[in-house]
Amino acid sequence: MSNHMRPDFVAAVRAAWAEQLPDLDTDPVAVVGRISRAARLLERATKARLAEHGLEPWEYDVLAALRRSGPKATLSAGTLTASMLVTPGTMTNRIDRMVNRRLVSTGIAPDDRRSTLVTLTRSGRTLVEAAAAGLMAVEQEAIAGLSTQRRQRLANLLHELLLTLGDDAPPEKATTGATPPTRRRPPR
Amino acid sequence: MSNHMRPDFVAAVRAAWAEQLPDLDTDPVAVVGRISRAARLLERATKARLAEHGLEPWEYDVLAALRRSGPKATLSAGTLTASMLVTPGTMTNRIDRMVNRRLVSTGIAPDDRRSTLVTLTRSGRTLVEAAAAGLMAVEQEAIAGLSTQRRQRLANLLHELLLTLGDDAPPEKATTGATPPTRRRPPR
DNA sequence: ATCAACAGTTTTGACGTCAAACAACCGTGA
DNA sequence: TCACGGTTGTTTGACGTCAAAACTGTTGAT
Numbered sequence: 482m483s484n485h486m487r488p489d490f491v492a493a494v495r496a497a498w499a500e501q502l503p504d505l506d507t508d509p510v511a512v513v514g515r516i517s518r519a520a521r522l523l524e525r526a527t528k529a530r531l532a533e534h535g536l537e538p539w540e541y542d543v544l545a546a547l548r549r550s551g552p553k554a555t556l557s558a559g560t561l562t563a564s565m566l567v568t569p570g571t572m573t574n575r576i577d578r579m580v581n582r583r584l585v586s587t588g589i590a591p592d593d594r595r596s597t598l599v600t601l602t603r604s605g606r607t608l609v610e611a612a613a614a615g616l617m618a619v620e621q622e623a624i625a626g627l628s629t630q631r632r633q634r635l636a637n638l639l640h641e642l643l644l645t646l647g648d649d650a651p652p653e654k655a656t657t658g659a660t661p662p663t664r665r666r667p668p669r
Numbered sequence: 670m671s672n673h674m675r676p677d678f679v680a681a682v683r684a685a686w687a688e689q690l691p692d693l694d695t696d697p698v699a700v701v702g703r704i705s706r707a708a709r710l711l712e713r714a715t716k717a718r719l720a721e722h723g724l725e726p727w728e729y730d731v732l733a734a735l736r737r738s739g740p741k742a743t744l745s746a747g748t749l750t751a752s753m754l755v756t757p758g759t760m761t762n763r764i765d766r767m768v769n770r771r772l773v774s775t776g777i778a779p780d781d782r783r784s785t786l787v788t789l790t791r792s793g794r795t796l797v798e799a800a801a802a803g804l805m806a807v808e809q810e811a812i813a814g815l816s817t818q819r820r821q822r823l824a825n826l827l828h829e830l831l832l833t834l835g836d837d838a839p840p841e842k843a844t845t846g847a848t849p850p851t852r853r854r855p856p857r
Numbered sequence: 858a859t860c861a862a863c864a865g866t867t868t869t870g871a872c873g874t875c876a877a878a879c880a881a882c883c884g885t886g887a
Numbered sequence: 888t889c890a891c892g893g894t895t896g897t898t899t900g901a902c903g904t905c906a907a908a909a910c911t912g913t914t915g916a917t
Contacts, residue, residue, distance in 0.1 A: 488838040489838060490837070502737070508805075512827065518836060519704050519831055521754050575903085594913090620698070623697070627829060627830055635830065639704065644675055645812075646710045651681060757897080758876080763873085781882080783881065783882045865912085872906105876901095882894080
């Protein structure tokens with residue numbers, strides 16, 4: 482059932498394993514290896530475009546999270562930390578640098594003085610809106626080689642995979658019931 | 670055409686954008702955002718298992734490339750650099766550390782004294798074979814939530830995407846014809 | 858009211874990666 | 888043979904991330 486498809490890097494890796502260690506089942510690499518490879522290649526493409534706006538990918542991530550969070554464009558440091566799979570120390574460092582660049586401002590939460598609130602500044606907001614438009618454009622180009630239907634099927638399959646990996650949507654503000662005991666800190 | 674699927678993180682991101690900036694077309698995020706998210710989650714799962722063998726993911730990558738390269742388990746530093754999308758300086762650093770751990774040994778290529786040849790040691794070989802088996806097992810578990818057919822379709826779609834991203838298989842040893850002018854160094 | 862356990866952030870030191878400059882070596886052509 | 892451009896690796900300094908410990912504020916039980 483060969484697909485008559487030109488080999489990609491991962492296909493070559495699997496062929497090499499099959500020759501050297503035929504007993505090793507490399508099936509999972511067909512998915513996992515390709516996801517990691519694609520992530521790396523896609524980040525390169527997007528990084529270049531963001532650089533045109535003077536932004537690093539990690540800066541865009543934070544700004545975008547704030548911009549889409551609602552009219553106030555404010556989130557706590559902890560919420561930001563949880564949403565982008567980094568450690569708290571990393572987020573502290575990011576926020577410090579972005580405050581220095583005047584992209585965000587910070588203050589303490591009135592209802593819980595342990596919590597730091599991060600807010601988009603006017604210039605941060607302007608910047609992220611331009612960057613978001615540009616970023617969507619490059620990403621569109623990057624995946625333009627696939628038909629709309631294939632993109633849709635790929636998105637759906639990745640969605641299913643992510644759900645099995647435990648990647649649920651974060652709880653909406655003011656969820657019904659008590660605080661969900663979700664652990665979002667990176668383990669280890 | 671809603672799919673009655675529980676939202677994942679990226680679905681929530683897209684819904685938030687739709688509310689805050691309805692004119693922004695976030696279609697590409699459905700694919701690109703999910704790939705990056707999945708890569709991050711999968712790396713976590715695999716990292717833990719590799720740690721049981723005393724290996725970091727980057728160490729496994731190098732050892733595995735050597736092990737599957739053929740009976741001699743030898744590759745030049747440049748070949749390794751090209752195959753895993755890192756810069757030459759990174760590879761120098763990796764090799765140094767792995768020589769210190771006695772996982773690999775190095776020597777200069779007899780036919781081109783600029784080139785450094787990296788070879789798997791006996792203990793490196795033993796270690797990577799055990800780690801590879803363990804790694805395949807975790808990856809299998811990680812994607813076990815998808816049926817075989819879905820995994821197959823996902824792999825095929827990712828394969829197609831990677832080809833459009835320029836991720837071709839590296840040339841076989843002693844390719845027919847002249848040296849292909851492929852650029853594999855990270856740009857910028 | 859107090860205290861202990863917990864939650865949210867920050868600090869610290871180590872680590873891996875990158876970009877850019879550099880060094881050694883190869884091959885070609887004059 | 889020698890000079891020069893291209894190739895292969897290494898060095899250097901800066902940067903972003905992490906793990907773990909420390910710090911501050913909160914909550915609940917007594």
